[in-house]
Amino acid sequence: MTAPPRSQSPDWGNEEEVDALVSLGEALIIAILERAPMETIKNMVADGAPLWFQDEEGTSALHAAAYVENAKLMTYLIEEGAIWNSVDNLHNTAGDIALSFNNETCYNIVRDAGIRSDYVLATAELILSLLSSRSPPADSSLSLVLKATDTTAASSSETFLTSHLSFTKDEYGQEICLVKVSDNEEVGVMMGWERGIMQETVHKLCSGHENFVDGLKILNVGFGLGIIDTMFQSLPTPPSLHVIIEPHPDVLQRMRELGWFDKPGVKVLEGKWQDFIESDALLGAGGFDVVYTDTFSEDYKDLREFFGHVPDLLLGPESRFGFFNGLGATNATFYDVYTQVSELHLSDVGIDVEWSDVDVVEADGDRWGQTREYFTQRFYRLPVGRMRVSS
Ligand SMILES: C[S@@+](CC[C@H](N)C(=O)[O-])C[C@H]1O[C@@H](n2cnc3c(N)ncnc32)[C@H](O)[C@@H]1O
Structure with missing residues (x-):
């Protein structure tokens, strides 16, 4: 049995009360799976059947409603406080169950509950600090x-x-x-398997850009293996200015050994983006045609903070912004929710995003299976943002 959120906690000191709640919770799940009438379910909830309860298999009332594909019931349960992101013992949310039935209506009910809750909670730093774009798998909520x-x-x-x-x-x-x-x-x-994502990112950020033939002004945050920077340098017309922000001493050392500090047009800013974001070293460039960010060990709160600076970094409405979209990428529903949340937050700062899908399985087969622990989805959702032009 999963513990309830603190606000709904029963008095655990009273064993009888706990047993009663467990019985009510179990009976509710069974009633839903047996397709009991809506009125019966509503009466059980009114009588105190707990929506946070999960049985031995981790099934909650919301999971059960997803199994019987009852969209109306799912909406009702969420309104009554069912937890959209509780996962069963196989790490599936109710949204994942709905997806497995190909039931878009039921899936969207769970996803939208996630978007609403995360969007509303977006200012709550605690919640937003829970996700980092390249984190090991989340086994459970x-x-x-x-x-x-x-x-x-x-x-x-x-x-x-x-x-x-x-x-x-x-x-x-x-x-x-x-x-x-x-x-x-x-x-x-x-990881090398991300090469395909980086290649497509460079294509979407650079091709057809009106300043392409003059050499783009590019800012990349986070060098890593230098995969995307090497691709930027290999464009038919190399960048006219290529600024790279990188703080890790071992990465900087490797960049030196590989000659990045001596490449024409390349300027390496040694430090974190937070150290430079309001500095002349960066803003003195007068704006970039392309801005990309892909850091490590940072969470969504940091990424969202970066979003807030992007309008100051872009040269104009033709300029493009991209980021590594790896949030929640170990679970289909979480990935979808956080993709939508980032779109909403970018919209808040005046940036509209176009998404495209990159099939990471087709490109790489299962070769990198074990190493790809922080990204288990088939499709990578690639964002390209542009400043909204007000009409
Ligand atoms: C995932 S790697 C980037 C990979 C890169 N996109 C590539 O194509 O190889 C992340 C990089 O971000 C750097 N990094 C971490 N925190 C950072 C920060 N606050 N500002 C700038 N770079 C950061 C790390 O040191 C690391 O080199």
Whole structure:
């Protein structure tokens, strides 16, 4: 049985009360699965059947309603306080169950509940600090919560920037950059399998740009393996200005060894984007045709803060903005919700986003299966933002 949110907590000291709640919760789930009339379900909820309750398999009333594809009931349960993002023992939300039945209506009910709750809670820093774009898999909604207190290199900038990085090749020959998060666990800071995403990102950000033939002015935040920067440099007309912001000493050392500090038109700003975002070193460039950001160990709160600066960084309405869209990418519903949330927040700062899908499975097969722990979806949703032109 899963613990209820604190606000709905029963008095755990009273065993009889707990048993009664468990019985009510179980009976509600059974009634829903047996397709009992709506009135019966409403009476059970009114009599105190807890919507937070999950049975031995992690099934909640909302999961049960998704199993019987009852959209009206799902809407009612969410209105009554059912938790949109509770996951069962197989890590599926009710939205994932609806998806498995190909039921778009039911899926959208859960997704929209997620968007509403996250959007409303967007100012609550606690919630927004739960996700980082390249985090190890979230086994449950609880593990998302625990990220708030995660001080490993995967979630804490401070730890990451003082951790040693190893640049190596795996058994398939793909380039990888790894950081230790515990004595026996390493996570990928950047992986070669993302090359396809980076290639498509460069294409969407640069092709057909009106300043393309003169050489674009490009800002990239986060060098990593330098995959996207190498692609920017390989454009038919190389960038007229290519600013790279990178804080990690090991990455900077590698950039030096690879000659990035001596490339014509390349300017490396050594530090975090937060150190430069309002500086002359950056704003003195007079605006960029292309801005891209892909950092590590930062959370959605940081990304959202960056969104707020993008209008000052773009040169004009033709300029394009992209970011690595890896939030919640270990679960289809979470990924969809956070994709929509970022679109809403970009809209708040006057940026409209166009999305396109990159099939990461077709491109790479299952070769990088184990290493791709922070991105388990088939389709990467690639964002390209532009300043809204008011008419
Ligand atoms: C995922 S990698 C970027 C990969 C890159 N897109 C590529 O194509 O290889 C993330 C990089 O962001 C850097 N980084 C982390 N925090 C940062 C910050 N606050 N500002 C700028 N860069 C940051 C990391 O040191 C790392 O080099």
